Structures are given as structure tokens and as C-alpha cells.
Amino acid sequence: MSVLIVIPARYASTRYPGKPLATLRGADGSEKSLIHRSWDAAMAVSGVDRVVVATDDDRIRTAAEGFGAEVVMTSSECVNGTERCAEAHAALGGGYEIVVNLQGDAPLTPAWFIEDLVAGLRADPSAEIATPVLRSTGAMLNDLWADRRAGRVGATTVVFAANGHGLYFSKEVIPFTTNTYDAHEPTPVFHHVGVYAYRPDALAAYPGWDMGPLERLEALEQLRFLERGRPVLCVEVEARGREFWELNNPEDIPRLQNMMARMNIA
Template structure:
């Protein structure tokens, strides 16, 4: 039977900000250390209604580690410039055409299953590309600003229309408000969660378009869709008490491990 929905986890070793990041160990609530790529794979496996999960990489060290914990691996071209290109390459090598392709980036082990389920639902309702956004809390907003003041790239923010169509994504904290928030105040900014869902046709259009100035300047692959007039649907999701954080910098290891311990994630 043909696959309807698959998850691909793109992973590369040569990160400019954090080389070897996929193999960094993260200690869970039970004291067990598991690599970032394994924890991301576990997060993908927790999503209901997915036919297959693949780790897509060009590095033998990552491939060996992934095989070691039981993942299916697709070896991809080292020339892939980003995770979306790696997903497109992996799909071509697999020789399949699922209805929905989910890109769960290999630095997001705290991605809740319901974030991905919401994307899959949006795709089956007719979206061509979908990605989740999470309203910033006053604490997270302050942390984003702190990272930028310290010269660190923290989370990405999303700006969208009233209908939920993306206008722009940035590593700056947008929209600019010039203030901090506290208590029960609603922060008018959204964290873009690094997960995407695409149709195979949208992936093909992305590859045909080629890299654009905006994606190169910001270092954000999804800007290629917007630059070329391809709509991206932002799906607002709820944290449901779960703190979401990606592993962007070495400082994030302690943040993620704290969440693993607090949530009882082994």
C-alpha cells in the first residue's frame, strides 16, 4: 500500500553554529543520555497516523547512529542547502509520492505530537505548505530578546495575515514592540516552530525556484516559498503546558534537558 503521510528528519553534521549537533547527547528524566537525532526520531514516532519515518543525512556518522537506534535512513546529497532540499532529495531517492511529507527538523526533540497532527490536518484540508506557530509567552519573548542582545540566534518569529497566511519569517523578534510583557499580557508575536508539511508538488516547485536573496540573508529556508509567491499556511498551535525549544546553540542543551526532566521524558 502506498504511503499517505511520511515524516523525514533531515540531519547534517557540518552545522556552522554547532558542528556535530545531531549527535550531541541529551539526558532525559531517567538519567539516560540519547542523541539529539534519536530524540527527534522518538518525537516523530509519537505522531499518530504516520506511515513511515526516515532520517535523511549525507553523513555516515549520523547514519550509523540512526541505524543503531532502529531508524530507516536515506542517504542524500551533500550539496543539499537546507532541510527542505534534503527532504526533496530523500523523496526522490525513495521513489514514492505520499500525499503529505512532513519535515521534522533534527534539532527539535521537544516537538509535541499534536503540533505535527495539526499540520497534517491542515494539509488534508487543502494547504500546499503548512508550518506551526506558537504565541510567545512573556517569558519566551524576553528570552528571544536576550538571545539577540547577546548576539545569539534564538528562535524564529513569524508574521502572518488575519487568515493565517505567512507574510514573513525572521530571526529577529518581529513585530518590533520596544517593550517587555508580563503576567497575563498577550504577546503580539509568534514563535515559528521548525516543522513543515508539504505536498510533493510544493517540494518540486521549491527546488525548481532555486535559492533566493531573502533565504540567504536570513538563513531561513521557508522564505524561498514566500519570495516566489508560494503560499505558506501558518497553523497556530497550543503548547498545552509543554515548553518548546529548539537546539540552536550549545547553551540550549541545558534548557532542553530541563524540559525533559520536568516533563518526565526518559
Template sequence: MAVTIFIPARYASSRYPGKPLAALRGPDGEKSLIRRSWEAAMRVSGVDRVAIATDDERIRAHARDFGAEVAMTSPDARNGTERCAEAAAAAAPDDIIVNLQGDAPLTPPWFVEALIAAMKSAPEIAMATPALRCDATALSGFQADRAAGRVGGTTVVMRPDRRALYFSKEVLPFTPPGWSGTPPEVWHHVGVYAYRPEALRAYLTWPEGALERREGLEQLRFLENGADILCVEVEARGAVFWELNNPEDVARIETALGAPR
């Protein structure tokens, strides 16, 4: 059983063109978003291979400059899961494929390690993804972003057995503004996925679903086709987690990285 992390990266983005090559300042100087995401993947234990999956020559050349393996994919991939499915075409049936998205350089290694452990302990699980309960700061940030018309992150609602019911760019379940005290239970969906190869092959045979298209969330294609997604609860352990969804997120991520002011 081999574990591979693919980091899907595309140059075109309606909200942030050229995002993978955007520079992020940290205590170690300026590095691109894709490099910092690759470095996050390299910190995960128990992984046999890490590769950046892209169709863009600019990203390929840049990734090879800093020593990353690159898996070239077709320009037809509509999302990261499709790109990972292409890159994992030769995977063995019992392999575990991890999709660590290229806009999430703050992903703690234990988030990914928890997914890998869940997949190894339950062979019947075809797909898993992390869920992080929002603390007061995260929930307030989600609500502020939505009030300003920005997508601040994705939330997930789950069954008691932690199988996903729905993912949304809205703050779900409904949480009225102005709450106080202990924050209501809202789960931040962390955009990392672990799959069996057969789940990825099935994904490529399904058409893009109406909910997937409306939300812009690739994982909804699994739910729309009756496939279970196990949500693995993870803890922040004091780490700040945020994806780079909008140009405004650069400052947030640089602060979390410890960039000098």
C-alpha cells in the first residue's frame, strides 16, 4: 500500500489568476504559494511520494526549480479531483491517494496523517476528508467574509456517524449573527481529500452535478452520486488554518506564517 500526495495546481482562476505563483512572505523570505503548499506536504509522515499535478508549463518549470516532482496532466481537468484522478491512473488498488490543494500552505501535517490513518484502519472507506470545528475567531471570520460578499471557506454538515450530508460556501447550519458565549457548532471543511483509486476512477465517469456546479465544490459530485464521504475530526492544536481563496487572504496567511512586519 503506497501513499501518494498530489498537489493539483492550475494557473487560471476566475477569482485569482496566477494564484499558484503568488509570492507569500514568511520568516524564510518570499516563496510562491505552490512551493509553500509543497513544503507543507513534505512535512507529512508516512508518505511515499509527493508530486505537483498541473497542466501549466509555468508551474512545471517553477516547481522543478525548487526540486518538486511534477505530474503533467491534461488541460481538460475541471477541478483538483479530476486532475488527481489523471495523475493516479497507474495507482494500485490498495494505494491511498491524497489531494492536498495548492492553495492551502497552512495545512498542518497531522490533518493529512489523520486521513491516512482512517483509510488504513477501514478498508471499506473510499474517501475521507478533515473537518475542524470552528472556534469563535474562525466562525466570526466566516460570517464577516460572507457579509462582505467573499467566500471565506467551506462548511460541512454531517450525520452522527460523521458521513457528510452537504458541503457549502455558506455558513451551515444557519447561525444567526450576534451570538455570544460558546460558538454554535459549525464545522470548517478542510480542503484535503484521501481516496481509493477506484473512487477516483468512478468520479471521472460521473457528469458534473448541478450542486457541484452551483457551489463550485468538486466533492459534491460524490454525494450527488450516492457515495459516502467520511469526515475525520481534526484539531488545530493552536495552528492557524486558512486557504488562499482571495487576494485579501495573502495578508492573513503571511501573518500566520510569521512574516516580518
């Protein structure tokens, strides 16, 4: 089953303009752009037939081609990464059986997250889209709460049914809990990892669906599937000792660099 990874990247982010070109310093002191590190993460995934960067900005195209990436230019009218992936897949002529959206702000995504994600979608024929979820430790949950207390729009959390199908995704911390947890203790809160795997028919249909009220409120693209009654499979992945966080705000750069130093990621 052929797999395409698309890394959607736009320069004109409202919260963080130019984010794909922000640099992250590795454990060895070397600096690479966020889009470069996301490309490296994609290239480490096994069982993938092709990886492309999808952008509407010449600055990102130039930077990506500079480190050897294949680039697909897409419209500035795409409102989110899923729409950009749909346009990129069509521009490449389609034909891939699974399209993975590895968003360009998640350079610490381990290869097995994506490998498990693809395997999960293959195993559930009722699902049209799948996304990884990671059970939060007490330390991660404290970071989520800290972002909310500081008024920062940070990571996304999710609740899902017994069959793994998503019930709701939110930038608030869900489900509600007043319990306290030790740093390494598992909690009932699942961190949504911002990666998606789509079946091509659902991906092609997505840009034609109207944005619903929940997607508008939360600015979470996967809610368009839920608001259409389309099942979103949540595939639980294991950290295996790796730390994970996405770069949502400029304040996240030191956090990611510290994680990279602790994990000895160059």
C-alpha cells in the first residue's frame, strides 16, 4: 500500500509568522530550521514511498530545496494543513493509498508514531482518517496546564470512544481532572500528536466541506471530519522514553531545544 508524506508549511502564520524557518539548536550545537528538522523526521519513517514539502511561499521553497527536499507549490487559499495536503496530492497526480500529513511544527515526532499510525488506519476499514494520541505523564500534563494558565494556545488534547474513534479534540485540557500526578505517572489526559493519515477519497472531499462552528472556535482542522460525522481513529502510540512537544509559540523553542539536549538529538 503506497504511502506519501506531505509536510505542509506556510510562512504567514497568525500566531507565529515565519515559523517553518525558525531555527532549533541540536544537542551538538548545530542549528537547523524547523522545516529541515521536520523533513529529517519524515525521512526516518520506514515504509514510505515519497516525501514532499507543500508550501505557498518562495522563502520556504528555497530553504527546503536547499537541503534537498522535493517541494510542491500550493495555493495561499488553503486554510489549514489538510487542505494543503489535498492540493499537493492532487498536484502529484494522486494514486497514493495513504497520505500522511506531518505538520512542519513537530520535528520531534518519532518515526514509530507515523509507522503505527499507518498500521492503525490499515487495520480499521471504517476510519477515513487516523491520528496518533499519546497518554500524558504528570510532567506533560503540568506543561499543558501551565500553557493554559499563561494564556498560551498550546498543545491539543482528545477524548475518544472504546473503539478508538475520536469524540472531541480541544485546545483546552480534556477530560477535566483535579487529581495530581507524579512526573512519570500516566494520567487520563491524551495529548493529540499533530499528524494525520488519510484515505485519499476523504482527503479529496475535505476542502469542499464547509467549516463548522466547532472548527471555527477551536481552529482544529480534524473537527471538520467529526462535524461531518466521519470517524477519526485515534491510534495510541508509545513514547518509548522519548519526550515530545510541538512548536506552537516562540516560547516553545527553548523547551524543544532542552528536550533535544536531554535526548542527544543533533
